[in-house]
Amino acid sequence: MDEVEASDMSGDEEYSDSGQGAMIMATVIHKALENKKKGLQKDYDWIVHQLSQDNMDAQIFYRWLKSLRYCTTDINHKCESLVNATLKIKWIDREESLLDLYIGWLADLVTVHTSFYLDPCLRMLINHFMSSNDSRELTVGENQSFDIFGNKQVHRAMQTVLHLVPSSQTRLIPILTHYFPSEYKPLDQYVYYVSNLLRLTVYAPGLRSQILELTVHKLVKVDVEVSRDSINKINQIFADDEMQFDVDLEMNDSNSADKLAVLPRDLQQIANLADKLDLSMSIFLSYISIICYQQGKFDQSAASLLFTDLLTAFDTIILPTHDICHIQFYLFVTCSYDEEFVKQMLHLCWNKFEDTNVPAVLRQTSVAYIASFVARAKFVPLRIINTCIEIFCTWIHRYLDEHGNCTTADIDTHCLFYSACQCLFYMIVFKHENLMADEEGKKLLNRGGLQRIVTSKLNPLRFCMPILVKFFAAITSEHELVYCYTIIESNKREQLPTALFGGDKQLTRDINNQLDTFFPFDPYLLSRSAKTIEPLYQSWDDNLNSNAACTKNQQEENEDDDDYLSSDALSPYDCMNSFSPGFGISPARAMMQNYYRARSHSNSMNDDKF
Structure with a gap:
């Protein structure tokens, strides 16, 4: 390459008069690409080397991108190294005119060479989902907009690509899944990725259901690692050390490391996972609120469409996952926005419980969700509580009509019956004051046939959790609904066999031959995101x-x-x-x-x- 060409390529003209320089550079690039086809690689390699330079100044950046756009049609599938060099250029922090130029280059590339370079462009953009160019710390709170979610410049480019190449949406989900950070990646990478995923759904609504399912699936993986016992241990250690386990939103603050230093190594990992989950849940709940409330007013249409997607994720991912503590609360909060959402959620769970084609463990989990939700949600109207109590009683009595003459009370055979009874007792324990203060609720409990349920040969008090039975007995005795103590004393005198079981039956009983006691809306343990939940709980x-x-x-x-x-x-x-x-x-x-x-x-x- 002669000295005139090289000198022109390093010129220092301003943007306003560098168009001629860009044209000359385009000629050089065109010549290098033609030579490459002939097997002459030297000039091409030099261009790739120049594009790979760090800290390219604004003028050179402008000239290269301008000239490359002139040569888009000359590029073919063998120019991967050149294209990759352009994709590695630092472009996000550039001024507006240069940013537009770079996005224009990406647009040219994916429209002219869709089959070759669409995926590399998508991968480059998605890789930026793990970082932010905003100097402000990521925060969540009330009265916020989608500006808190992700990197605006990256989303400008992504939106352009998706608009110009509609087929790119079919390629996006596998790439998003592949690049989703492991739960053991640094906190900032994980949280920024979640934020950017949620922002993507705003301008790609056709992908929202899949993106929400992906997000929920990944958060479930974190949630199952953050057990209640572990968080209890962490809090006990911090309490002994006069500290409090809390998510530090300043994600690079060294104080977080100092706090975790008092923990054993295994609990340090749990605490880090809890941080990720807490901040991710805060962002997720803020996202839901922003979708449902437009300019401070509830948007019924937008909220209903979102709830459909959230309920699908709940059905396919949350319900089959046993013993999670936190992620399910996204649906709890969303249901608080509209009574119709409450009905849909309860309807889904009850239908699953009644479906004989559904595995028994999943049917048990479904009624546990109903009972826990009704017991814990302040916003559930009394008439819906009454309805839930009534349908549980009806189902239990129908079961007794069919099986009430059984001589043996066996938890394996009648696990669904015992689960329904335990859930009924749980709701009554939590909501009895509301029910007894309401005339319809009082009539419902009196005609609910609790005496028949409790005194049946299937003996549900024997298999339900003892402390729940104790309070159910006290409450129903006080209100003269049913007297349980004779049966309780009889059950006490029996020596229940102790055995271990494998397979699915592990979820049916513990070693004391009692029902599994999973109530999914037991107290929420993550302090930051709990601020949204507490007023509803x-x-x-x-x-x-x-x-x-x-x-x-x-x-x-x-x-x-x-x-x-x-x-x-x-x-x-x-x-x-x-x-x-x-x-x-x-x-x-x-x-x-x-x-x-x-x-x-x-x-x-x-x-x-x-």
Whole structure:
């Protein structure tokens, strides 16, 4: 390449008069590409080397991109190294005119050479989803717009590509899936990727359902690693060290590392995962709110379309996943926006429970979602609570009509019956005050046939969680709905066999021959995202049912039930931990603490809340 050409390519003209220079450079590129076809690689390699230079100044950047756009049709599938060099150029932080030029180059490339260079362009853009060019820290809160979600410049380019090449949407999901960061990647990469994925759905609505399913699927993988027991241990260590486990939104703050230093290495990893999940959930909940509320007003149409996609993700991903703690709360929050959403969610779960083609474990999980949702959601209207109680009672009585003469109460054979009973008892324990304060609710409980259920030969009180049975008995006795204590005492005297089971039956019982106690909307443990959930959530109040519990505990004060609490059987406190194993305001923890306080202080109650 002669000195005149090289000198012109390093010229210093301003943008306004560099058009001639760009034309000359285009001639050079054209000549190099022609020579490459003839096997002469030197000039081509030199161009690739120049394009690969770091920190290319604005003028050179302008000339190269301008000249390349003149030569788009000369490029073929053998020019991969040149195209890759342009895709590695630092372009995001450039000024507006240069940014437009680079996006124009990408547009030319994907429209002229779709089959060769569409995927590389998409991969380059998606790779930028793991970073942000915004100097501000990523924050979430109220009254925000989609500006908080992701890199605006990258999305300008992506939107252009998707508009010009509609078929690119079919290629996008596999690439998005491939580039989704592992849960063990740095916090900022993971959270920025989630943010950018959600922003992508705004201008690519046809991909929203798939993107939401991908996002939920990946967050589930994190959630299953963040167990309640682990978070309890972390909080206990921080409490002993007078610290608080909290998500640090300043993702590069060294204080986070200092806080985690007090934890064992395995818990440090759990804490990092909890950070990712907490901030990702905050962003996800903010995204849902922004879609549903346009300019401060609820947008019924937009919200309904979004809810359809969210419910699909719940059905296909959340429901089949057992013992997750947090991710399901996205649907809990979304249901609070519209009563119709509540009905759709409950309808889906009930239909799945009644479908005999659905595996038993999934049917049990479905009714657990209904019971936990109805018990915990403050926004569920009383008439819907009444409806849920009624359909549970109806189903249970229909089951008794068909199987009530069975002589053996077997949890394997009748696991669905016992699950339905446990869920019914759970809803009554949580909502009995609402039900008894309402005339229709009171009539419903009186005509619900609770006496028949409790005294049936299938003996549901034997297999339901002991602490739940204890409170159900106290409440129903106080309101003269049913008397359970004779059956409870009889069950206590029986020695329940202890055995271990494999396969799906592990989810049906624990080693004390009791039902699985998974209630999916037990207390939410992530502090940042919990701020959205707390106003909607009914926590277990320490004083709730205290009078009923004390009344029965006083009656039992002189009874010798220590044999039941000892030996090889699980204590009520152990059962309580399986019922609601999280820290915070756990219903079972409050129940157990009520119970032992009542036994130790029969005439007084501590008013602290747990």
